[in-house]
Amino acid sequence: MKLQKAVKDETVFVALGSIILSVIMVIVFFVLHRVFPERVPMDLPVIIGAVGGCAVAIGNFFLMAVTVQKVAGIENYDQAYRSMQVSYRYRTFLQLIWCVLTMVLGFINPVAGMLPLLWPSLLIKGRGILNGVKN
Numbered sequence: 531m532k533l534q535k536a537v538k539d540e541t542v543f544v545a546l547g548s549i550i551l552s553v554i555m556v557i558v559f560f561v562l563h564r565v566f567p568e569r570v571p572m573d574l575p576v577i578i579g580a581v582g583g584c585a586v587a588i589g590n591f592f593l594m595a596v597t598v599q600k601v602a603g604i605e606n607y608d609q610a611y612r613s614m615q616v617s618y619r620y621r622t623f624l625q626l627i628w629c630v631l632t633m634v635l636g637f638i639n640p641v642a643g644m645l646p647l648l649w650p651s652l653l654i655k656g657r658g659i660l661n662g663v664k665n
Contacts, residue, residue, distance in 0.1 A: 537595040544591045547653040552584040552646050559642065571639065579632060579642030584649070586628045590621050591650045 556576060563572035597617040604610040625647055632643030 531596075531600065533596070534599055537592075537599050540595055541588070541592050543657075544650045544653055545588045548584050548587050548646060548649040551649045551652070552580045555642065555645055556580050573639075575637050575639040576642045578637060579639040579644075580646060582628070582638060583632070583643040583646030586625060587646045587648075587650050590625060590647075593617065593621055 559570060559576050560572050562570040594617065597614060601610045601613050604613065628647075629640075629644055632638045632640040
């Protein structure tokens with residue numbers, strides 16, 4: 531199966547946006563650490579969490595986009611619906627595993643690891659709002 535241009539474009543948009551938001555998140559951690567050094571950490575686990583969470587978020591979005599592309603070619607509604615359900619189930623399970631790992635493994639900051647999972651949704655909704663305002 532060849533990736534459609536829309537899948538590539540949307541994935542690049544989400545990837546770049548997620549990376550930028552993750553860098554901003556690390557900067558916020560740094561600033562908060564300077565103000566509240568005893569409460570907010572700024573160490574390697576924050577960086578590992580940001581990178582890992584960003585990778586999981588981008589991967590999840592890419593898998594969703596590929597599934598939507600695949601399902602768009604299925605004519606049987608029930609089969610298409612089941613394919614989307616299975617994809618959603620597995621992608622949600624993978625995100626859940628990542629969240630558990632961030633809480634269990636001491637070398638990953640849980641907040642920095644889980645926040646990037648929100649970036650794709652925020653980016654897509656934010657772009658929709660901005661496009662609605664322009665029109």
